[in-house]
Amino acid sequence: MTQTENSQFRIECDSMGEKQIPSNVYYGIQTLRAIENFQISGLKPLETYVDACIYIKKATAIVNGELDCITPETSKAIVEAADEILAGQLRDQFVVDVYQAGAGTSHHMNVNEVLANRALEILGDEKGNYKRVNPNDHVNYGQSTNxxxxxxxxxxxxxxxxxxxxxxxxxxxxxxxxxxxxxxxxxxxxxxxxxxxxxxxxxxxxxxxxxxxxxxxxxxxxxxxxxxxxxxxxxxxxxxxxxxxxxxxxxxxxxxxxxxxxxxxxxxxxxxxxxxxxxxxxxxxxxxxxxxxxxxxxxxxxxxxxxxxxxxxxxxxxxxxxxxxxxxxxxxxxxxxxxxxxxxxxxxxxxxxxxxxxxxxxxxxxxxxxxxxxxxxxxxxxxxxxxxxxxxxxxxxxxxERCLEYAEGSLALVTALNNHIGYLNAAAVAKESLATGKSLRQIVLEKELMTEAQLAEVLNLEQMSAIRPLGS
CATH class of the missing domain: 1.20.200.10 (Fumarase/aspartase (Central domain))
Structure with missing residues (x-):
């Protein structure tokens, strides 16, 4: 990594060559390539997805530090950087479009680079000087996008x-x-x-x-x-x-x-x-x-x-x-x-x-x-x-009042009469009620199919609308 003359940019290199990176950003060269390649939707990674990735990186830094796979100093700096991001900092640094490189390599490297550069600052180094904290060798130790x-x-x-x-x-x-x-x-x-x-x-x-x-x-x-x-x-x-x-x-x-x-x-x-x-x-x-x-x-x-x-x-x-x-x-x-x-x-x-x-x-x-x-x-x-x-x-x-009006005027009340006057008689009563405007009760009484007392018991809306207990 080198700084340009006006220090507005730093130079980073990867296996494909060099690029100028704005000196104020925490992502690096692989993220920049993804920004250039995937200008598709303008949709950026969801906050919750970023949280998930950072939790993983925090855990891996802790464990790799415990197992002496990375130095305690590096482990501590990565964990501190992760905690800052989980607390809401640097959220504008996760910038790769949702539609990106297969498997999510671009977003993954965005996460690795941001953590590495913030960890470097915590250690007193400059962003992009990846000797002490490298996105691939340290933040990503023992891991793959896959x-x-x-x-x-x-x-x-x-x-x-x-x-x-x-x-x-x-x-x-x-x-x-x-x-x-x-x-x-x-x-x-x-x-x-x-x-x-x-x-x-x-x-x-x-x-x-x-x-x-x-x-x-x-x-x-x-x-x-x-x-x-x-x-x-x-x-x-x-x-x-x-x-x-x-x-x-x-x-x-x-x-x-x-x-x-x-x-x-x-x-x-x-x-x-x-x-x-x-x-x-x-x-x-x-x-x-x-x-x-x-x-x-x-x-x-x-x-x-x-x-x-x-x-x-x-x-x-x-x-x-x-x-x-x-x-x-x-x-x-x-x-x-x-x-x-x-x-x-x-x-x-x-x-x-x-x-x-x-x-x-x-x-x-x-x-x-x-x-x-x-x-x-x-x-x-x-x-x-x-x-x-x-x-x-x-x-x-x-x-x-509207609910009760509809309930009392429904021809479907005739269903309650099935067991008493039979399905065909009940259908005939409903048909006549619709044609004449007479109530179901009036027609049943006129045809002497049931008594008024029987109708009062059968056409009881409270009972008809009650939920029957299981097994009853």
Whole structure:
């Protein structure tokens, strides 16, 4: 490394030659080449993904220092640099486009270079003078892009789940259960095929959504177990070349401590490097959640439709004006946003599946796409569930009179008569009611199919809408 005359640049060299690097940046020549090569989307690595990579580099520096693979001085400086980044510093130095060199080599070297240059400063050296701390020889000792990046996707996924999605789902489930209790005594018309159906409790509709989200959360927990098995230590091809014999187990122990998660080494490092199945599995569980979130968001929009020409059984809290031309209009924007995010997550899942099957031999080089799509899916789903809960579900009110009006006027109430007058007689009563406008009760009494006392007992909305206990 040499400084230019005006010190605005430093000269770094790699196996391909020399380049001028702005003297104020912490990345180096390999990052600069990636910046020049991959001006694709303007998307930079996600903060959580950077965190995951830095946790790995901190752990490897600790362990390689313990095992005398790098000097204690170098180990300490790299760890201190990693801690600074984890605390929020130097975040603008991770600059490689999401769509980049296969397997993530460019982003990986960006991380190695930033850590090396900051560690050099900590030791009192100049950036780019890589004798005491080298991006490849010290920060990356015993590692390869091929085992670091799949490990970073695993760690990034776990971090994103614990930081965003799981807390959001916990809160959403609790709020839905509270709303279920609040609305438990409100009776509404059920609807199947978007047609009138037997009466249900509004509260049970909300309780059903809580159960649906709870079951999805359990599926995600199960799928994320795959992320806790790390192939770190496999090095370039899964053989562990250039690693200390004790490194593999110890580095997983240290990462487990750093992120407070029970991780374990993969039973076969080549398998952990080649297969993207854990990411497909987690992504599939996210897609499954997204599909039901779309259904719930659509239900909310339908139930709030109107106010004069729709169902208007509930009122979603208005959060912003809904039209640039129609005064006083409010739209169900939080539910609409939810659907759009879920569509994006489904698209990401398809891209992850395509990338996962595109590996060859000892490596899958499509990992940068998988990393971004998986972690981003988790984070935008978590943010969406949190926003939908706080700005929509929490403030929903019920239109009890409208709900009861629909329930009492539904022709589907005739279903309760099946066991008493038979299906064909009940169908005839419903048909006549629709044609004449007479109530079901009036027609049944006119035809002397049942007594008034029997009808009062059978057409009891409270009983009809009650959930039958299991085994009853």
């Amino acid at each position: 085992d670091v990046i799949p490990t970073a996707i695993r760690i990034g996924g776990l971090l994103a789940l614990s930081r965003t999605l799981h807390p959001a789902l916990d809160n959403a489930i609790a709020v839905l259960e509270t709303k279920a209790d609040e609305f438990q005594n409100i009776i509404k018309s059920g609807r199947t095929h978007l047609q009138d159906a037997v009466p249900v409790r509004l509260g049970e509709s909300f309780r059903a959504w809580a159960q649906i989200l709870s079951e999805h959360q359990n599926r995600i927990y199960v799928a994320s177990g795959d992320l806790m098995v790390l192939g770190l230590g496999g090095s370039a091809a899964g053989t562990g070349m250039n690693t200390h014999p004790k490194y593999r187990d110890r580095v997983v122990e240290v990462i487990s401590e750093l992120i407070n998660c029970p991780l374990q080494p993969a039973p076969h490092l080549m398998a952990a490097m080649q297969s993207m199945a854990p990411f497909v599995n987690v992504s599939g569980s996210l897609r499954n959640l997204a599909q039901d979130l779309v259904k719930i968001s659509h239900d909310l929009r339908l139930m709030d439709s109107g106010p004069k020409t729709g169902l208007k059984e509930i009122q979603l809290p208005p959060v912003q004006p809904g039209s640039s031309i129609m005064p006083g209009k409010y739209n169900p924007v939080m539910a609409e946003m939810t659907s759009m995010v879920c569509f994006q997550v489904m698209g990401y899942d398809s891209a992850i599946a395509l990338a996962a099957q595109a590996g060859q031999l000892e490596l899958n080089v499509m990992m940068p796409l998988i990393a971004y799509n998986l972690i981003h899916s988790i984070e935008i789903l978590g943010n969406t569930v949190a926003a939908l809960t706080d700005k929509c579900i929490q403030g929903i009110t019920a239109n009890q």
